[in-house]
Amino acid sequence: MKVTGLLSCIAALSCAFAFQAPSAFRGNAIKTAASRSSVLRMSSDEIGVTKPLGYWDPLGFSKNIDGVDRRWRMVEIKHGRIAMLATIGYIVPYYFKLFPEGKPGTEALTTIPQAGLVQIFAFIGALELWVFYQSPEKEPGDIAPEYLNWKRYSDSDVRTKKLNIELNNGRLAMIAIMGMLVQDSITDKPFPWI
Structure with a gap:
């Protein structure tokens, strides 16, 4: 219970900082933003640098x-x-069950045998190392195999917009899954309405 309480505090603090307006960070942080952006070569039209925070x-x-x-x-x-x-x-x-005896959420981990967990980790490792391997020659996130001859977007404006949407949805999903895990471990319900 102490660990989940600590995780809740960390999640709450990180969310509080994540949604602060840029004006709250006036002063030294704003002055050094130009030097940081030059180090990381990120301008306002760069992928991942989105309004209202910009490079945050x-x-x-x-x-x-x-x-x-x-x-x-x-x-x-x-x-x-x-x-x-x-x-x-x-x-x-929580809404659709393939097996009536199946358990959702963090409780489902207690029903998987150890051999099953080993198989899951081996499968994830195979995906990471071979199927969805990120080649150093390709753009970040471009994990499509060569035989698919896949091109992201030909128009650079559409490409930037779509990739920013994917990054922002991913950022929100990272916060969402952590919130659900913390709430599920504290209250045994990942959503207040269940």
């Missing part, structure tokens, strides 16, 4: 780094996609 780093985590922005973008896209799937996968079993 109020605590200055990225001011002394160089060359890791590509890795961070790859990880952000991957975690956003996983969080979007996890959010849907967390909600659907």
Whole structure:
């Protein structure tokens, strides 16, 4: 219970910081924003830099780094996609059950045998290392196999808009799945209306 209380506090603080208006960070943080954006080469028309916050780093985590922005973008896209799937996968079993004896939420982990968990982790590892491998030569998030001959978008404005939508949906899904996990572990219900 203490761990879930700590997780709740961390989630609440991070959400409070995430939705602060940019005017709340006037002063030194705004002055160093230009130097951080030049380090990360992110301008207002860059993918992932969206209104109203723009390039948002109020605590200055990225001011002394160089060359890791590509890795961070790859990880952000991957975690956003996983969080979007996890959010849907967390909600659907509460409304649609394939097996009547199945348990939804965090309680479902207690019903899986250890051999099943090993199989799940092996499957995820195979997807990560072979099927959805992120090649260093490709753009972050472009994990389509070569034989598909897949092109994201030909129009750069449409491409930027669509990729920003995907990033923002992924960011929201990361917050949503953490909120559902914390609430489920505290109240045994991931949603207040259930």
